[in-house]
Amino acid sequence: MDLTQRYIRNESMLSAEENSRLRSFKVVIVGCGGLGGHIIEQLARIGIGHLTMIDGDVFEPSNLNRQLLSHPGNLGKPKALEAEMRVRLINPDVKTDARHVFLTDENAESLLGGHHIICDALDNISSRKIVQKAAAKLNIPMVFAAIAGWYAQVGTIMPGANLLDKIYPEGVEKGAETQLGNPSFTPALAASLQVAETIKVLLNKEGVLKNSLLMVNTLDHEYQVIDF
């Protein structure tokens, strides 16, 4: 089948030049679960040239309520490898690199180096801080999101900005998600906002949440941006 029209619906929103530039970017997604599944799906469909997908975990039944890439047939399978298969299925133009490892202080720089931007799709605070530290050292922007129940936070951390140190108290490992859980719609919403941020940063567009935090409350429809 002729797929030359694959990107036709992107072309009114982004210029032809911007669209073709997307093919030259390398994006790394750390975490292929609730946030990561949606980020990977959207970045593959918009036509980012290269996606590196990192996750040391395997799918389990409690992921099925929200993690886009999980289904009863792939429980027990590595999330990163399943993510890569999904990208190849929906857009074979995208080059992929799947890493079935957990990101640590030791491997962070070698895993994240060489990318234009990092999408943080992790589920714990200490690993996010490892990404922030490595991103600062590598001089790579990082698009951050976190969710809990009806609530989400999204922001873009320019290298060296240390936003996470300002929004997470020292020593706190988990947040309100331990009480509120992780539904299907908040990760999808936060991931979509992360993808919008990612595209804007890559294409040098205005309106990026640079060192700011968008706070989303879908229960009461309260949305606010806080500058740090």
Next chain:
Amino acid sequence: MDIKVRLFATLRENRGKEVNLEMKETALPRDIIEKLDISEPEVAILLVNGRDGKLDQELSDGDVVSIFPPVGGG
């Protein structure tokens, strides 16, 4: 002095969205969270009049203090 406290997410449970407190002139945000029975690790983001604030900063009559718990899921 009168301080308006805005609470978010889990901090609203049993406290409501907004609390008006009458505090001593020397009161700090730290005294406010103690009065509301909120522990320090529950305070991820603290804003005073919409700007990044600290638990030990001075307050003035009419200030609005907003408190958000940590959110870390993915």
